[in-house]
Amino acid sequence: MTNQNGGPQAILKIDQAVRRFGGLIAVNQVSFEALNGQVTGLIGPNGAGKSTMFDLITGVRPLTSGEIYFRGQRVTDAPPHTRSPMGMARTFQIVRLFHGMTVLENVLLGLHPKFPDGIIRSLLASRALAAQERAARERAMELLEFVGLANRAADLIAHLTLGQLRLVDIARALASDPALLMMDEPAAGLNDAETRNLLEMIMTLKNRGLAMLVVEHDIDFIMTACDRIVVMDRGAKIADGTPESVRNDENVIAAYIGRKAAHATH
Numbered sequence: 001m002t003n004q005n006g007g008p009q010a011i012l013k014i015d016q017a018v019r020r021f022g023g024l025i026a027v028n029q030v031s032f033e034a035l036n037g038q039v040t041g042l043i044g045p046n047g048a049g050k051s052t053m054f055d056l057i058t059g060v061r062p063l064t065s066g067e068i069y070f071r072g073q074r075v076t077d078a079p080p081h082t083r084s085p086m087g088m089a090r091t092f093q094i095v096r097l098f099h100g101m102t103v104l105e106n107v108l109l110g111l112h113p114k115f116p117d118g119i120i121r122s123l124l125a126s127r128a129l130a131a132q133e134r135a136a137r138e139r140a141m142e143l144l145e146f147v148g149l150a151n152r153a154a155d156l157i158a159h160l161t162l163g164q165l166r167l168v169d170i171a172r173a174l175a176s177d178p179a180l181l182m183m184d185e186p187a188a189g190l191n192d193a194e195t196r197n198l199l200e201m202i203m204t205l206k207n208r209g210l211a212m213l214v215v216e217h218d219i220d221f222i223m224t225a226c227d228r229i230v231v232m233d234r235g236a237k238i239a240d241g242t243p244e245s246v247r248n249d250e251n252v253i254a255a256y257i258g259r260k261a262a263h264a265t266h
Ligand SMILES: Nc1ncnc2c1ncn2[C@@H]1O[C@H](COP(=O)(O)OP(=O)(O)OP(=O)(O)O)[C@@H](O)[C@H]1O
Pocket: 021, 024, 025, 026, 044, 045, 046, 047, 048, 049, 050, 051, 052, 053, 093
């Protein structure tokens, strides 16, 4: 898990990634690494290209150019469904869960890559496969306990608060037993207590050795949670370093203040 210098190895390596949407360059020649055992932050003003970067990493959008390596393998052209079994999982800025299903059923869907095709579908129809069903349900319940929602397992997703939905989304993502968990604005819409709880959860996962890549606008949260922070602005990477160095970086300060000033004039 270490390189020649004794430091942690990259679990994810982005090399000169570019993504265009017509004439707009959403991601412009961005290179960075997320290291094993670390929490890497990806921050930047609205429209910086953070979520697009997640889409490139997970493969739901192809790169215009550049390369992506995950766990030492080139995944630049790998179809999205092949990346989850490799150990990649993400949560969404706008939570995507099945509203007509229960909390437990949504987490069970996250177990899908761990089980052969069709088993989860059979599970949901609650037919046969009793042993696997029990194992899957036990694992899903463990995950709900971890995020503090075991008591809501049988509730419909539609009845949950935004904070609870974000936690179910994390449980769903963890169900695939990822090596890298990517979270897109996990603290958005959370109150202070929920945010502190999330921070603790991230620290627990980090202590278990899980590498994470976190997009977040809450700067205090990012500064506390992250070992390293990559900063994007208008598609480009403008800084990459420790929380301390990024906080004091002139380009970062200018990007945030510039954007605030622009908003203030609207
Ligand atoms: N499907 C798309 N088609 C066209 N343009 C897009 C598309 N998705 C994103 N963009 C544009 O790409 C740029 C980067 O968007 P992205 O959503 O990656 O930013 P972000 O850093 O995640 O912003 P936020 O903090 O607001 O979530 C923006 O200018 C956005 O309008």
